[in-house]
Amino acid sequence: MSEPEFLTSTRATYETVARAYTEASREGLRERPFDRAFLTLFAELVREAGGTPGGRVADVGCGPGHVTRFLRDLGLHAFGLDLSPAMLGRARETYPDLEFREASVLDLGVTDQSLDGIVALFSFNTVPPEHLSVMLNGFRRALRPGGLVLLAFSVRETPLGMTSWLDHEVDLPLQRLVPDEVARALTDAGLPVVSQTVRAPRPPHETRPYAHLLASRPTVF
Structure with a gap:
């Protein structure tokens, strides 16, 4: 089966901007206090939920690896997933002690119920609506009962075709992402939302609002 076009264009874009993106992200999360706060809360909830000792967590769309590093420093057994070999190369070069694998948001390449948490920070904004449920159902299958998902994204009412980024020509279709719609998609996938926050x-x-959504796979008794 051929891969969806949006994955091909997303990979091509990040292959193109990998070096520039890594340089632009060199400060990591230092200037992103909201992301740091939600990642810290996420880590505490993962530990509270039990599951695998240390909490096995996938950082989906890890890019150059700074979020994976932050999660590991919070005490979680975090590893990074990305569909761009160039990005993975940058991540492995910067953080040689961490694990990074090639995978897409539609196929994490992990066994069912093997994760205690999934983080996807600004890494699914190219996923078309017809593929969003596939992504989230995959997240649910990968999570243990009680496992958590943290999503972060810029709020976008209309799609945007991005043609230039970091001084490179790209072809990156950014999708409409509205918090209530993403929350409904999570719930429909069996991942009810426990927290939904939108900030200016x-x-x-930053030029648009940002959303953080926390969801959990219900515990089966």
């Missing part, structure tokens, strides 16, 4: 942009680098 923080100038000068």
Whole structure:
């Protein structure tokens, strides 16, 4: 089966901008206090839920690996997944002590119920609506009962075709992402939302609102 076009275009874009993106992300999460706060909360909830000692967590769309590093420093057994070999190369070069694997949001390449948590920060904005349920159902299958999902994304009411990024020509279709719609998709996939937060942009680098959603696979008794 051929891969969906959006995955091909997303991979091609990140292969193109890998070096520039890594340089732009060199400060990691230092200037992103909301992301740090939600990742810290996520780590605490993963530990509270039990499961695998240390909490086995996938950082989906890990890019250059700074979020994976942050999760590991919080005490979780975190590893990174990305569909771009160039990005994975950058991550492995920067964090040689961490594990990074090639995978897509539609196929994490892990066994069912093998994860205590999944983080996807700004890494599914190219997923078309017809593939969002596939992604989230895959997340649910990968999680143990009681496992958690943390999603973060910029709120976008209309799709956008991105043609230039980090001084490179790209072809990146960014999809409509509205918090209530993503929350419904999570619930429909069997991952009811436990927290939904939308915040105003923080100038000068942010121009639109941002959302953080926490969801959990219900515990089976």
